[in-house]
Amino acid sequence: MWICKLQIKHDCFIGNKCEKYKVSTISVPFSVYVEKGVTYSPELHTVWGEEKNIKQFVDALRKDTNIKHMEVHGNKIFLVEVTKKKIPVTVRAAMGPQIIFTKPIYINAKGEEVWEVATWKKELLIDFIRDVKKIAKKVVVERMENSFLDDIYYSALLPKLTEKQKHALTLAYEHGYYEWPKKASLGKLAKLMKVSLPTFREHLKRAEQKFLPELIKKYNPHI
Known part of the structure; x- marks a missing residue:
């Protein structure tokens, strides 16, 4: 394909x-x-x-x-x-x-x-x-x-995130936090969200804890 x-x-x-x-x-x-x-x-x-x-x-x-x-x-x-x-x-x-x-x-x-x-x-x-x-x-x-088309992404049910968790995860993605090398620090993202660094870190951590297991399950049905 x-x-x-x-x-x-x-x-x-x-x-x-x-x-x-x-x-x-x-x-x-x-x-x-x-x-x-x-x-x-x-x-x-x-x-x-x-x-x-x-x-x-x-x-x-x-x-x-x-x-x-x-x-x-x-x-x-x-x-x-x-x-x-x-x-x-x-x-x-x-x-x-x-x-x-x-x-x-x-x-x-x-x-x-x-x-x-x-x-x-x-x-x-x-x-x-x-x-x-x-x-x-x-x-x-x-x-x-x-290349071989081995996967088509249909709208998966995203884990239920709070608005602040969604915001933190979106900021991290859009500003390159998950790229290598990182394009944004947690401190910069916290300023963009207008919260303290510990608060931002907590929102992002909780979002990742909900989101990552769902993502792993999507690609490994045996889990």
């Missing part, structure tokens, strides 16, 4: 609000379809960020006339995005099952989307990228390779 990881920036109802309110989302698109030039995109979003920012993000979505149906439960949002303009999921819908999502779409606090898709022909990926470039402000191909 040909697997491709893309970073996409476009005029997105969701991405624009992520950038404005400094939140990020993990988005799972469902059966996107196009009818008479209108794209209908049912999506499930898990939103990460400060509680007040998430509230502003949700309030803005409720006021958006392009969001036709919306259900909110904590930091999880189900919505149906309806638009006459072409967006990246419009391109994907046009290609049908030839383009497979291997991971959820990640939208960061800069409004940039990270896609990972796969198909059995390189030419199909090239066509997909070409068509997305026509409607996006920026498209960066981070990786394209021919």
